[in-house]
């Protein structure tokens with residue numbers, strides 16, 4: 001049987017991840033395998049690498065290539081007001097609870113290019129909370145953080161995002177939050193003011209503050225059960241008493257050994273509150 | 277000797293729901309292997325397609341595939357809206373929000389290729405009605421691994437583009453009307 005595509009075996013995959021760990025200290029060994037395999041296949045195609053042997057060789061010798069590798073292997077796809085219903089529930093069920101605090105600290109873990117961060121900032125602004133907020137947005141990938149810092153997104157997406165914004169219960173005019181220039185939407189400086197962007201690796205780095213709200217959406221689906229448990233433990237350590245945790249629409253606390261510490265605020269929107 | 281297939285995967289787009297309903301009804305209340313269903317769905321539309329398929333067909337267990345859920349016989353799993361559905365070596369699902377493929381997430385190609393890598397020659401792939409060519413490459417992959425391939429007859433399909441694209445790319449085993457697909461499945465498992 002002849003095959004056109006280059007099939008990566010489990011052994012190949014393990015060997016590449018081991019090499020990356022030894023050479024660069026990045027541990028991807030507990031990431032979901034099927035997705036890793038797809039991404040690696042893509043990298044090999046894009047760079048014309050005929051086999052895993054060449055991939056390993058390039059990883060070993062070319063540090064710039066490793067940066068591209070990380071960017072490719074971590075899925076960065078995101079959008080503004082993704083799952084509008086989630087934002088609606090956040091607005092109705094969580095934001096009012098945060099209003100009683102003199103200052104509000106928020107952490108977006110795995111923020112990618114920042115669309116989620118700007119979305120929440122817009123909501124906080126509309127609820128009169130933005131001025132009192134400190135927003136930490138982190139990711140493992142420095143490339144996407146640069147884009148997030150810039151706050152410039154593709155103008156073509158604004159039509160979709162406007163619909164999302166309305167469905168999310170936005171109370172203003174979405175187009176007031178950016179200026180259109182050529183094919184870009186440049187988001188307003190005021191939104192950016194409370195934001196701090198920084199590299200943080202959820203696999204290896206520690207807790208760095210205490211937060212009223214942590215959002216980590218569509219990141220855990222790429223981790224195995226063991227790593228999910230470890231990362232949610234990190235969030236528990238990083239939440240204030242009665243702080244809130246928001247996960248992606250298909251993620252859960254199922255693999256967290258101490259899940260009784262959380263109360264479910266919304267099952268559908270994956271909103272949880274640390275109560276113990 | 278009859279070959280035993282370990283799983284069925286079905287893809288479809290415009291007009292595909294009809295085909296899926298027909299197949300599930302004919303296979304109800306269930307078959308002793310898992311069925312995976314990848315239908316193009318509108319994103320951000322929260323519909324209870326799992327319930328519609330379950331209630332409307334008498335197939336006992338129909339549900340959205342959950343992240344890391346382990347795959348069981350007698351179940352029909354739907355790829356959730358807005359995620360690619362992938363298959364792990366330990367027979368669990370993974371969900372993935374990476375780029376759309378063929379303008380679709382879930383993409384049929386992505387799931388078919390991932391399932392083929394897991395089940396190899398023991399996968400039965402079915403491609404139904406649809407208005408684009410997602411799924412053709414996936415059928416090709418299933419065939420490469422020695423799996424069995426069935427395509428809904430474009431002549432009677434609601435939208436012929438999808439099954440026709442597969443026929444243009446792959447030498448499939450069977451081309452049948454949607455009414456006859458379940459019969460083929462029963463014959464093969």
Ligand SMILES: C[S@@+](CC[C@H](N)C(=O)[O-])C[C@H]1O[C@@H](n2cnc3c(N)ncnc32)[C@H](O)[C@@H]1O
Nearest residue numbers: 074075078110112139140141201202203217218
């Ligand atoms: C699919 S995006 C999710 C973006 C956004 N939260 C959303 O839901 O739209 C996943 C992000 O997680 C990041 N990521 C992956 N592994 C990570 C790690 N170990 N530590 C921090 N971020 C990580 C990726 O770089 C990527 O930007």
